[in-house]
Amino acid sequence: MAATKTVTQIFKKVPVLLTAGLRGTNASLWGLGGNAPDFTARGFGSVAFVFTGPGKSTIILASEVAQQPQHIKAGSASVLDVPTSEVYAVRIVPFPKQKLNIDAGVLHAAGNIGGVNLDARARVAFGISYGF
Numbered sequence: 001m002a003a004t005k006t007v008t009q010i011f012k013k014v015p016v017l018l019t020a021g022l023r024g025t026n027a028s029l030w031g032l033g034g035n036a037p038d039f040t041a042r043g044f045g046s047v048a049f050v051f052t053g054p055g056k057s058t059i060i061l062a063s064e065v066a067q068q069p070q071h072i073k074a075g076s077a078s079v080l081d082v083p084t085s086e087v088y089a090v091r092i093v094p095f096p097k098q099k100l101n102i103d104a105g106v107l108h109a110a111g112n113i114g115g116v117n118l119d120a121r122a123r124v125a126f127g128i129s130y131g132f
Contacts, residue, residue: 002044017048017062042067058093085109099131 002021010016026039048062064087089105107123 011049013052015050017050017060018046019048020045053092055094056096058091058096060091060093062089062091063087064089101127101129103127103129 001023002019004017004019007016007018021044022041023044024039024041044064044066046062046064048060051059051061053059066085066087068085086108087105088108089103092102094100094102104126105124107125109123
């Protein structure tokens with residue numbers, strides 16, 4: 001369940017897109033290693049600033065937080081506490097009439113939890129998508 005609101009009263013030329021919601025899940029870190037111990041409700045939210053770029057392009061700067069199930073379990077024992085994940089991203093829509101998106105982002109997720117280094121604290125991702 002999610003709610004989204006575009007706010008144009010804060011900055012005249014920069015709309016702010018706000019999203020908040022609640023998801024039901026039984027996956028730890030979106031299914032890390034197939035770990036799905038309990039079905040639970042977790043919150044998420046994001047804020048994005050939408051800028052008009054050169055040539056009527058659009059540049060969107062965004063940040064998202066997603067609450068994770070609190071414990072990764074091994075059998076019946078809780079072995080690790082999982083922090084809330086954060087994403088910082090930029091999306092560029094170079095042509096207003098084309099469905100082309102260029103994305104880049106950094107995920108801050110579980111790094112060193114429970115004395116185990118998952119080597120996932122800061123992961124960078126890039127993507128290009130085109131809608132048909």
